[in-house]
Amino acid sequence: MEILQNVHSYLAYIVLAVLIIAVVNAFLGWLGKKEFKFEKDLRISLFALILSHIQLLVGLILYFVSANGLNALQEFGMGGLNSAARLLALEHPVTNILAIAFITIGWSRHKKTNDDTTKFKRIALLYGAGLVLILSRIPWGQWL
Numbered sequence: 603m604e605i606l607q608n609v610h611s612y613l614a615y616i617v618l619a620v621l622i623i624a625v626v627n628a629f630l631g632w633l634g635k636k637e638f639k640f641e642k643d644l645r646i647s648l649f650a651l652i653l654s655h656i657q658l659l660v661g662l663i664l665y666f667v668s669a670n671g672l673n674a675l676q677e678f679g680m681g682g683l684n685s686a687a688r689l690l691a692l693e694h695p696v697t698n699i700l701a702i703a704f705i706t707i708g709w710s711r712h713k714k715t716n717d718d719t720t721k722f723k724r725i726a727l728l729y730g731a732g733l734v735l736i737l738s739r740i741p742w743g744q745w746l
Contacts, residue, residue: 603667610660617650617657618736621705624650625730632722647725651709654732658702665695686743694739701735704728 624646630636631643638644665671670690708728712721 603664606660606664607668610657610664613653613657613660614740617653618733620646620650620653621729621733621736625726625733628722628726628729632719632726635719636722638718638721643722647709647712647729650729651705654702654705658698661695661698671695686741689739689741694741697735697739701732704732704735708732 627643627646631638670687705728708725711724711728715721715724
């Protein structure tokens with residue numbers, strides 16, 4: 603279990619870095635009215651999407667096998683959890699699932715247009731919203 607928790611923690615650094623790169627790249631492309639290029643822009647966005655989904659999968663596995671996840675909710679209920687436990691057992695997973703949904707919608711919506719500016723805009727806004735949500739619910743005090 604400790605290995606899985608370490609993978610989830612260290613992979614988070616990579617996911618955050620790639621998401622930040624994808625969001626900055628999308629904003630620069632959108633505001634600079636650049637051409638959306640397969641070799642760079644699509645790959646950065648796709649890599650961020652894939653890593654986010656892998657991180658979600660690792661997190662969900664950890665949620666169901668960890669004492670801080672579903673087990674904590676079942677054992678103590680909402681009233682018995684302190685704020686740190688509630689963050690790990692409820693707020694972190696729910697918010698991050700919502701964040702990954704935003705990122706996935708951003709990827710899906712960018713594919714439905716041929717306009718480069720619109721592609722960048724959709725990725726910038728929806729990936730950006732996902733990134734903000736992720737950053738808002740990282741358990742900073744417990745993170746490796």
